[in-house]
Amino acid sequence: MPADNDSHDPPGLVAATGAAPAFSPLYQQIKALILNGLQQGEWKPGEVIPSEFELAARYKVSQGTVRKAIDELAAGHLLVRRQGRGTFVATHAEQQVQYRFLRLHPDQGAADGEGPAQRDFVDCRRGRAPADVARALGLRTGDPVLQSRRLLRFGGVPTILEDLWLPGGPFKGLTAERLMDYHGPMYALFESEFGVRMVRADEKIRAVAPDAAQARLLQVPQATPLLSVERIAYTYNDVPMELRRGLYRTDTHHYRNQLN
CATH class of the missing domain: 1.10.10.10 (Winged helix-like DNA-binding domain superfamily/Winged helix DNA-binding domain)
Incomplete structure (x- = not known):
């Protein structure tokens, strides 16, 4: 049989x-x-x-x-x-899994030829979830969240500016210092220290112009068109665990997705 x-x-x-x-x-x-x-x-x-x-x-x-x-x-x-x-x-600590959710590739050469991104945390603090963040993370407005802003550089060039929100409960004890001191993939940190594994993500993409602060951090004129990528990452059984809003420079990079 x-x-x-x-x-x-x-x-x-x-x-x-x-x-x-x-x-x-x-x-x-x-x-x-x-x-x-x-x-x-x-x-x-x-x-x-x-x-x-x-x-x-x-x-x-x-x-x-x-x-x-x-x-x-x-x-x-x-x-x-x-x-x-x-x-x-599977684990995000593995090399082939680390950048599974990162779809930005250099126009010339392979993505891994750039080496890992250099990360700078601009801000990180605990606060209360506004309505839109609460809705995305399945929380109630005012529930505790961890919010951070980070800048990713490739070859020393600021390329991605991200705002991230994490629900406070599953990430209790996560501090700005721990995030800044950890040099591996962020999702690997979530796995190893908080038992949270991101298994899939939904993204929405559109073109936008940055505000003055965003343009300054990305070192581009404020009229520069950027790619806005909003991602909700989920753990098992479709439980939302992260809201990420990123601005991508595409003057030397492109967003690449393989469709099956």
């Missing part, structure tokens, strides 16, 4: 757990259970998950069903298959 034929698995088995509707394909129900394990921290970023055989025995389904669930999670960059070693929880 085909290894990935869901019809040979017990019908409704996973649905009885309440993890997913009974009409979901069985591999999607297994995917939801694995996602729940990731969200609950059963397997942490960088750790190996149980084998397909072990997961099949655990959930009482075929290995083919488990394989289809893992294939989708790997395609979504939540898991990483390593030949001969197993399947691991």
